[in-house]
Amino acid sequence: MDCCDTPAPAAARPDDLRLAIVGPPNCGKTALFNALTGSRQHVGNYSGVTVERKAGLAKLPSGASIGVIDLPGTHSLRARSPDEVVTRDVVLGRHHNERVPDLLLVVADASAPRSGLRLAMELAATGLPMVLVMNMIDIARHRGIEIDTNALSETLGVPVVTANSVRKGGLDALHAELDAILARGVPEPGPNLWSPPDAADLRLSHRAADRLIARAVTEPELPDTLTNRVDRVLLHPVFGLVFLLVLLFVMFQAVFTWAAPLMDLIDAGFGVVGGFVAAHVPEGIVQSFLLDAVIAGVGGVLVFLPQILILFLFILLLEDLGYMARAAFLMDKIMGGAGLHGRAFIPLLSSFACAVPGIMAARVIDNRRDRLTTILVAPLMTCSARIPVYTLIISAFIPARHVLGVLSLQGLVMFGLYAAGIVSALGVSAAAKFMFWRREPSPPFMLDLPDYKLPRPRSVAIGLATRAKAFLKRAGTTIFAMTVLIWLLATFPFAPAGATEPPILYSFAAMIGHLLEPILTPIGFNWQIAVALVPGMAAREIAVSGLATVYAVGGDSTSALGAILAANWSLATALSLLVWYIFAPQCISTLAVIRREAGGARWMWLTFGYMFVLAWMGSFLTYHLAVLLGAG
Numbered sequence: 001m002d003c004c005d006t007p008a009p010a011a012a013r014p015d016d017l018r019l020a021i022v023g024p025p026n027c028g029k030t031a032l033f034n035a036l037t038g039s040r041q042h043v044g045n046y047s048g049v050t051v052e053r054k055a056g057l058a059k060l061p062s063g064a065s066i067g068v069i070d071l072p073g074t075h076s077l078r079a080r081s082p083d084e085v086v087t088r089d090v091v092l093g094r095h096h097n098e099r100v101p102d103l104l105l106v107v108a109d110a111s112a113p114r115s116g117l118r119l120a121m122e123l124a125a126t127g128l129p130m131v132l133v134m135n136m137i138d139i140a141r142h143r144g145i146e147i148d149t150n151a152l153s154e155t156l157g158v159p160v161v162t163a164n165s166v167r168k169g170g171l172d173a174l175h176a177e178l179d180a181i182l183a184r185g186v187p188e189p190g191p192n193l194w195s196p197p198d199a200a201d202l203r204l205s206h207r208a209a210d211r212l213i214a215r216a217v218t219e220p221e222l223p224d225t226l227t228n229r230v231d232r233v234l235l236h237p238v239f240g241l242v243f244l245l246v247l248l249f250v251m252f253q254a255v256f257t258w259a260a261p262l263m264d265l266i267d268a269g270f271g272v273v274g275g276f277v278a279a280h281v282p283e284g285i286v287q288s289f290l291l292d293a294v295i296a297g298v299g300g301v302l303v304f305l306p307q308i309l310i311l312f313l314f315i316l317l318l319e320d321l322g323y324m325a326r327a328a329f330l331m332d333k334i335m336g337g338a339g340l341h342g343r344a345f346i347p348l349l350s351s352f353a354c355a356v357p358g359i360m361a362a363r364v365i366d367n368r369r370d371r372l373t374t375i376l377v378a379p380l381m382t383c384s385a386r387i388p389v390y391t392l393i394i395s396a397f398i399p400a401r402h403v404l405g406v407l408s409l410q411g412l413v414m415f416g417l418y419a420a421g422i423v424s425a426l427g428v429s430a431a432a433k434f435m436f437w438r439r440e441p442s443p444p445f446m447l448d449l450p451d452y453k454l455p456r457p458r459s460v461a462i463g464l465a466t467r468a469k470a471f472l473k474r475a476g477t478t479i480f481a482m483t484v485l486i487w488l489l490a491t492f493p494f495a496p497a498g499a500t501e502p503p504i505l506y507s508f509a510a511m512i513g514h515l516l517e518p519i520l521t522p523i524g525f526n527w528q529i530a531v532a533l534v535p536g537m538a539a540r541e542i543a544v545s546g547l548a549t550v551y552a553v554g555g556d557s558t559s560a561l562g563a564i565l566a567a568n569w570s571l572a573t574a575l576s577l578l579v580w581y582i583f584a585p586q587c588i589s590t591l592a593v594i595r596r597e598a599g600g601a602r603w604m605w606l607t608f609g610y611m612f613v614l615a616w617m618g619s620f621l622t623y624h625l626a627v628l629l630g631a632g
């Protein structure tokens with residue numbers, strides 16, 4: 001029966017029901033949420049993937065729909081970090097605009113059920129009705145772990161089902177249970193007796209969990225040791241670090257070399273469209289708009305899609321494999337030396353995609369000082385929006401030859417730019433620790449090392465598609481809008497009658513460019529760069545589309561942008577711009593998210609200020625050093 005066919009009594013009005021998914025980190029809550037609701041939220045094999053509340057609608061086999069909320073993972077309601085506070089507040093009904101959930105879906109990792117069962121026992125005190133889901137049952141079975149769901153259900157007094165959230169049909173038991181609950185009517189909540197547990201309560205609850213496990217879970221004599229065997233190499237203090245370095249290195253080589261054929265293809269595609277427009281649209285303002293703003297500008301950015309996707313392919317595979325937490329473990333010493341918390345690794349790693357989710361991921365750090373340091377340095381990590389800028393300049397100025405026979409020099413320079421971002425992040429955090437927090441010792445941190453899992457092609461494909469969509473959307477909105485603005489500035493006003501100079505020199509763009517020259521000439525930038533930099537605050541890629549448009553309007557539309565730059569700039573200018581892009585506080589969304597997450601405009605201005613100073617000084621030194629060495 002469809003729920004919407006007949007007006008139903010209160011208990012059977014599932015549309016109003018709210019179900020909250022709660023569980024320890026990395027037990028598959030988001031995978032379960034996606035499977036229930038058909039959403040495509042990001043999952044990854046490490047703790048702290050989800051840092052905010054997400055809502056969706058689950059359709060049950062009976063046709064009923066119920067509201068489902070996915071929450072950040074937590075080991076206890078005694079929330080410490082901001083992400084855990086979200087979970088606590090939703091469960092206890094303290095979240096603004098949200099009432100207490102009607103039913104908790106408590107998720108435990110069946111292959112390592114301890115923390116999930118402990119949390120389930122703690123949650124029982126809230127009085128909320130719940131269902132316990134023993135997720136990842138496939139992994140548990142594979143390892144020979146047996147779960148007695150009847151014993152669990154008897155002891156806890158709640159329905160217990162097993163689930164595999166990443167296989168079709170893996171939620172059948174849960175679906176049936178939810179429909180049965182709806183048919184019976186969701187029980188009224190009991191009184192909320194939860195209070196923050198103290199150390200003695202925690203000890204007791206751990207013992208209770210042990211007793212429950214002894215009764216309901218049978219572990220095999222010989223635990224699975226593949227993860228341990230692999231970790232003996234990958235977590236080795238020397239081999240492990242060497243492996244990590246080689247991996248990163250291969251990644252950047254791949255970004256450069258694998259992408260080339262695809263990029264050429266897209267470039268050729270735009271070439272054909274450009275030829276068509278040039279042949280069929282009469283010369284004039286419309287043709288200039290299509291050729292200079294749309295094709296040269298936005299098209300010039302779209303060409304970089306393959307590179308961005310290759311970088312994400314690596315990141316998604318490593319995430320799903322469970323390697324990221326290992327990398328965090330390996331980097332802990334180095335990061336700790338620079339005053340960064342071990343938990344900062346994942347936020348900093350996410351910042352390779354974009355600083356915005358990276359800064360949000362810092363919510364997993366419970367200590368405010370360490371969270372602020374992480375937020376402060378996250379924008380120094382090389383976000384994917386820098387890829388087009390880096391690639392453009394590298395391809396134009398660094399010869400495509402090999403070093404030592406196999407290493408591409410261009411890939412090497414790219415690696416160097418990423419390394420420069422990382423090293424400067426370590427340096428800035430060490431400086432911040434020295435200046436602001438010298439006396440406070442760093443608290444220790446516990447890292448969950450997940451078991452390795454084979455990456456699932458479907459989830460990697462979904463991840464890639466999401467990234468591609470986001471990039472194309474940016475290109476179609478922000479980047480397009482700003483490129484059109486630059487085109488307008490470069491086109492109007494027209495040159496006066498009888499003008500002898502190229503028309504663009506009479507445009508607003510040239511006027512603005514010349515206005516900024518006093519700040520930018522000392523670092524080797526010309527007025528064309530200046531024009532692209534200001535709208536580039538909206539998105540870094542606009543430097544590419546902006547330069548393409550300015551040069552195209554200026555009459556340089558016949559050859560590729562790289563060739564135009566190579567002909568117009570000195571190597572010193574190119575290097576200076578690369579260094580500028582390592583440090584420049586360049587995108588407004590990042591600054592806005594810093595303000596929100598750090599809780600004040602002062603942190604935003606501090607980030608803007610230090611990054612601007614670093615960018616200007618770095619570019620100044622680079623430019624003058626390069627000129628001294630004869631590259632001017």
Ligand SMILES: Nc1nc2c(ncn2[C@@H]2O[C@H](COP(=O)(O)OP(=O)(O)OP(=O)(O)O)[C@@H](O)[C@H]2O)c(=O)[nH]1
Nearest residue numbers: 026027028029030031043044048049050073136165
């Ligand atoms: N084999 C198997 N893998 C699963 C299952 N459920 C989730 N996974 C994988 O486990 C990893 C963690 O899943 P997530 O859904 O991100 O876990 P989470 O509980 O939301 O994690 P946080 O948001 O960090 O708390 C991912 O790599 C998933 O693909 C399952 O039932 N079986």
Ligand SMILES: [Mg+2]
Nearest residue numbers: 029030049050
């Ligand atoms: Mg999650």
